[in-house]
Amino acid sequence: MPELVITVARFGFLILLWIFVFTVVGVIRRDLFAGARSGRLVAAPRAVGASTGQAAKPAKVKRGRAAHQLVVTAGQLAGTRITLGEAQITIGRAEDSTLVITDDYASARHARLVPRDGQWFVEDLGSTNGTYLDRAKVTGPTPVPLGVPIRIGRTSLELRP
Amino acid sequence: MTVAATPAPSPATTGGQSGVRLARSRRNAELSLLLLAMVLVAAYGATVEANLLDTVTPDFWMPAAALGAVFLGLHLVIRFLAPFADPALLPAVALLNGLGVGFLRRIDLGEAPVADRESLAVFAGIGGRQLAWTLASVILAAGLLAIMRDHRSVSRYAYTLGLAGIVLVMLPAVLPSSISEINGAKLWIRVGGFSIQPGEFAKLALLVFFAYYLVRKREVLSLASRRLLGIDFPRGRDLGPVVVVWLISLLVLVFEKDLGTSLLYFGMFVVTLYIATERVSWLLIGLVLFFGGAYLAYVLGSTVGGPFANFYLRAEIWLDPFADPTDKGYQLVQGLLALGTGGLFGAGPGGGQPEILPEVQNDFIFAGIGEEIGLFGLSALLVVYLLIVERGLRAALAVRDSFGKLLAGGLAFTLGLQVFVIVGGISKLIPLTGQTTPFLSAGGSSLMANWLLIAVLLRVSDGARRPVTGGGGKAARPAGGPPEQLHGAPTEVIKP
Numbered sequence: 001m002p003e004l005v006i007t008v009a010r011f012g013f014l015i016l017l018w019i020f021v022f023t024v025v026g027v028i029r030r031d032l033f034a035g036a037r038s039g040r041l042v043a044a045p046r047a048v049g050a051s052t053g054q055a056a057k058p059a060k061v062k063r064g065r066a067a068h069q070l071v072v073t074a075g076q077l078a079g080t081r082i083t084l085g086e087a088q089i090t091i092g093r094a095e096d097s098t099l100v101i102t103d104d105y106a107s108a109r110h111a112r113l114v115p116r117d118g119q120w121f122v123e124d125l126g127s128t129n130g131t132y133l134d135r136a137k138v139t140g141p142t143p144v145p146l147g148v149p150i151r152i153g154r155t156s157l158e159l160r161p
Numbered sequence: 162m163t164v165a166a167t168p169a170p171s172p173a174t175t176g177g178q179s180g181v182r183l184a185r186s187r188r189n190a191e192l193s194l195l196l197l198a199m200v201l202v203a204a205y206g207a208t209v210e211a212n213l214l215d216t217v218t219p220d221f222w223m224p225a226a227a228l229g230a231v232f233l234g235l236h237l238v239i240r241f242l243a244p245f246a247d248p249a250l251l252p253a254v255a256l257l258n259g260l261g262v263g264f265l266r267r268i269d270l271g272e273a274p275v276a277d278r279e280s281l282a283v284f285a286g287i288g289g290r291q292l293a294w295t296l297a298s299v300i301l302a303a304g305l306l307a308i309m310r311d312h313r314s315v316s317r318y319a320y321t322l323g324l325a326g327i328v329l330v331m332l333p334a335v336l337p338s339s340i341s342e343i344n345g346a347k348l349w350i351r352v353g354g355f356s357i358q359p360g361e362f363a364k365l366a367l368l369v370f371f372a373y374y375l376v377r378k379r380e381v382l383s384l385a386s387r388r389l390l391g392i393d394f395p396r397g398r399d400l401g402p403v404v405v406v407w408l409i410s411l412l413v414l415v416f417e418k419d420l421g422t423s424l425l426y427f428g429m430f431v432v433t434l435y436i437a438t439e440r441v442s443w444l445l446i447g448l449v450l451f452f453g454g455a456y457l458a459y460v461l462g463s464t465v466g467g468p469f470a471n472f473y474l475r476a477e478i479w480l481d482p483f484a485d486p487t488d489k490g491y492q493l494v495q496g497l498l499a500l501g502t503g504g505l506f507g508a509g510p511g512g513g514q515p516e517i518l519p520e521v522q523n524d525f526i527f528a529g530i531g532e533e534i535g536l537f538g539l540s541a542l543l544v545v546y547l548l549i550v551e552r553g554l555r556a557a558l559a560v561r562d563s564f565g566k567l568l569a570g571g572l573a574f575t576l577g578l579q580v581f582v583i584v585g586g587i588s589k590l591i592p593l594t595g596q597t598t599p600f601l602s603a604g605g606s607s608l609m610a611n612w613l614l615i616a617v618l619l620r621v622s623d624g625a626r627r628p629v630t631g632g633g634g635k636a637a638r639p640a641g642g643p644p645e646q647l648h649g650a651p652t653e654v655i656k657p
Contacts, residue, residue: 009208010509014534016201017541020256023197024249024548027190031248076566079558102563104380 066118067146067159075155076102084120089113091152092125105129105153113144120144120159129153187248188240194252195236199229202259205510209267212511214278223283224266224292228259231299238303242310243623247552250622253545254600254615258295258608261601264530265291271516287522287603294605301609302616312621316373316564323370329363330409330426334416347417348595360422361610364429364575365617371430372567375437382438406430407450420455420472421582421594427451428578433571479592492519496528496587507535522603524595528587543584550577556622569621572614
């Protein structure tokens with residue numbers, strides 16, 4: 001075997017090794033951004049509405065400030081995200097809740113988040129230990145601003161754009 | 162023009178079934194990565210032959226093809242049984258395993274007489290044995306994926322597995338040395354020409370138990386506390402379990418004479434505890450206990466000797482390997498020299514002299530490979546390990562039940578810790594202990610246990626990435642999973 005071939009093979013292998021590493025990183029990266037893109041996909045009417053000038057949106061809440069994700073910021077499920085759609089989100093220990101939290105201070109059906117005209121409302125479902133919006137106890141349906149923590153037991157949730 | 166300017170709504174928005182589309186299974190990405198990994202393994206084999214035989218035999222691709230076939234089988238199993246599993250895990254592990262087989266075959270080639278080298282059979286020597294073990298392990302992993310349709314179902318056998326784990330850990334310690342001792346460490350069970358390392362499997366069983374136990378006791382361990390120096394410390398009586406595991410790992414250290422395994426068990430428990438309670442104090446307590454215990458063993462070894470003598474010897478070699486470079490420190494010194502000879506780019510696959518290194522097929526495989534691919538290649542391998550661990554932790558973050566979180570987090574950390582223990586050992590960062598390098602080292606037990614670990618991680622990541630509603634593709638709903646949504650809330654959960 002000529003020396004040149006061996007040298008090319010030797011360095012070619014190392015380069016191929018790193019190409020593999022970066023391809024794997026690329027796949028993981030696409031995976032990470034799939035989440036971000038999906039948030040945009042759900043909110044796609046924003047772009048459509050803006051370009052055609054149709055004001056057919058039911059929500060007259062400031063566009064771009066609407067919540068598109070519910071993020072768990074503290075507690076056992078920290079890091080979990082739920083993309084918000086048109087349907088309500090139920091939170092509790094019951095297995096059929098949209099967000100099942102295993103928090104000892106949470107009731108089986110603890111609270112729910114309901115969208116109304118583009119604004120999300122949090123409502124306590126008669127839980128034992130109560131639901132708090134920031135520091136205030138939630139008694140009736142209360143509008144939830146972006147980035148304000150909803151506290152259920154030791155779990156904390158936030159709406160994100 | 163307005164029509165043209167309007168961006169066409171993507172199928173996801175028109176279909177209204179965005180959940181199905183968003184949670185892409187990414188199986189095709191997995192397949193192409195897997196093929197790339199196999200190309201790498203074949204390229205490695207060809208380079209080795211070019212260096213050692215001065216020619217490339219027409220059969221150089223056979224080991225890579227055999228591996229590729231069995232990994233492809235596993236890929237198909239994943240496609241049907243765990244369609245949403247992480248796409249990066251299988252190719253990364255396949256690459257490490259393939260390079261391990263390739264390097265072991267390279268050792269066989271180096272040791273065979275020059276005349277016989279070209280006709281070395283695929284299944285001959287330690288490389289061939291490793292290839293056979295790989296086939297068996299992958300089939301076992303596929304079987305585990307088929308049996309365990311939902312990771313939560315294992316929690317039912319948590320206590321059984323915990324007991325089995327302790328028995329497996331203790332078995333080599335109580336057996337006579339003639340059966341269980343190899344190179345001073347009593348970690349084995351040798352029956353006939355066969356030796357298995359039960360500790361490798363015990364690690365999986367114990368982790369299932371730890372995860373289950375901590376999901377149950379988490380509240381007590383994380384709530385009751387006393388504050389000291391700004392850190393919450395647990396009450397004395399809640400220290401019970403961690404002390405018990407500490408004692409077990411010290412017993413392993415003393416009776417099985419193996420620091421690595423004992424560090425592995427203890428680190429595994431402490432980190433699972435930390436994940437469960439989110440309290441830094443557990444890590445501090447764990448580190449203090451472990452270093453205290455190891456130092457005590459060192460002092461006892463220098464004064465009393467007996468069961469601690471082996472550990473004392475290893476620590477002495479670690480502190481100054483060049484004190485006795487031809488006898489006691491020989492292995493470590495040769496390992497360091499091999500890494501040094503490799504330098505930045507290595508001597509090229511097949512260009513080094515791994516046969517000088519004692520135990521190069523086992524503990525020192527990383528030094529042996531390092532001599533030939535250099536720092537440049539070794540860091541790529543370490544990054545591949547890092548990616549596997551990262552994907553495991555990612556699955557732990559995203560999965561929606563606490564047991565799965567603890568299980569995946571613990572398994573991923575254990576794998577990382579094992580790599581740290583052995584690579585730290587051969588590079589003289591910590592005292593050298595006889596751990597296997599996951600997926601690279603020769604040895605059926607280690608390979609099998611680690612493939613089972615990957616199967617569990619694949620299953621958990623499938624559970625984590627599977628959309629909550631909107632159908633899970635062709636796969637049936639896992640048995641024992643949560644019932645269908647009663648409130649009819651069609652939301653999908655996406656992972657960060």
